[in-house]
Amino acid sequence: MLKLSHIYKTFNAGTVDEKALFSDFNLEIKEGEFVSVIGSNGSGKTTMLNIVSGDIAPDSGNVILGGNDITPKKNFKRAEKIGRVFQNPSMGTCPSMTIWENLSIADNKGKRYGLSRGLNRQRRNYYRSQLELLGMGLENRLGTPAGALSGGQRQALALIMATMIRPDLLLLDEHTAALDPKSSDTVMMLTEKVVKEKKITTLMVTHNLRHAVEYGTRAIMMHEGGVIMDVSGDEKAKKTINDYLTVFNEISIECGN
Numbered sequence: 543m544l545k546l547s548h549i550y551k552t553f554n555a556g557t558v559d560e561k562a563l564f565s566d567f568n569l570e571i572k573e574g575e576f577v578s579v580i581g582s583n584g585s586g587k588t589t590m591l592n593i594v595s596g597d598i599a600p601d602s603g604n605v606i607l608g609g610n611d612i613t614p615k616k617n618f619k620r621a622e623k624i625g626r627v628f629q630n631p632s633m634g635t636c637p638s639m640t641i642w643e644n645l646s647i648a649d650n651k652g653k654r655y656g657l658s659r660g661l662n663r664q665r666r667n668y669y670r671s672q673l674e675l676l677g678m679g680l681e682n683r684l685g686t687p688a689g690a691l692s693g694g695q696r697q698a699l700a701l702i703m704a705t706m707i708r709p710d711l712l713l714l715d716e717h718t719a720a721l722d723p724k725s726s727d728t729v730m731m732l733t734e735k736v737v738k739e740k741k742i743t744t745l746m747v748t749h750n751l752r753h754a755v756e757y758g759t760r761a762i763m764m765h766e767g768g769v770i771m772d773v774s775g776d777e778k779a780k781k782t783i784n785d786y787l788t789v790f791n792e793i794s795i796e797c798g799n
Contacts, residue, residue, distance in 0.1 A: 543572055543608060544569075544745070545607075549566070549568070551567075562767075567590075567767060575760050576743075578753065578758045580748060580754050586768075590747075590764070595621075607624070608710050624713060625709035626714075627701055627714050627717040628717065634701075634704065635696050642666070648706040675702070705742060710743065711744070719748075730757055771789055
């Protein structure tokens with residue numbers, strides 16, 4: 543479904559700060575997989591997401607989505623097929639617009655804008671049904687500005703917006719990292735619920751090892767631009783936080799940390 547093929551990426555080429563992050567990097571994600579990506583800072587997790595989304599171009603290699611080579615496409619064109627929720631709750635919503643207005647924008651993703659009304663009252667009940675999935679009571683607050691919501695509520699709203707028009711791929715970029723522990727757990731439970739109900743192929747970068755253990759169908763650990771652990775199915779189900787920590791600590795020792 544998603545294939546990163548022979549990806550090369552070097553930052554600050556030709557300078558004293560030159561760093562070759564990816565050297566013939568390859569990864570395949572199957573249709574319907576929910577993949578957690580963990581690893582130390584600088585391992586390439588977020589850069590990989592940015593290459594998939596088109597925010598960063600690889601030096602060479604190909605990004606294949608649904609059998610189509612999307613490498614030449616700009617990020618805004620890829621966004622028609624790829625949904626993304628960022629770490630910062632404010633990045634996925636417009637704070638001055640109401641919940642209804644935010645959902646209307648998401649609902650018109652990829653469509654041509656004409657002279658029709660921006661707010662479609664016929665879709666109001668659908669928006670309410672989508673918000674009901676969250677169990678936060680937001681379906682009764684359609685007129686509330688998004689900026690008046692808590693961080694957890696805004697991330698939940700951003701999640702619904704990113705999946706309003708079912709994407710071929712959902713990218714979650716440490717989307718619970720800026721939340722308090724309770725809100726973080728709530729958003730993760732909602733994430734799994736939405737991903738399962740809509741059957742969305744998902745790639746989630748996280749620093750939370752517990753989330754990597756408890757959620758998703760597959761987990762990979764990255765280090766210095768490569769995948770050093772890749773588990774799924776029964777093998778993933780048997781893994782504990784300590785299993786991941788053991789590998790992580792071995793890496794730290796090798797790196798002199």
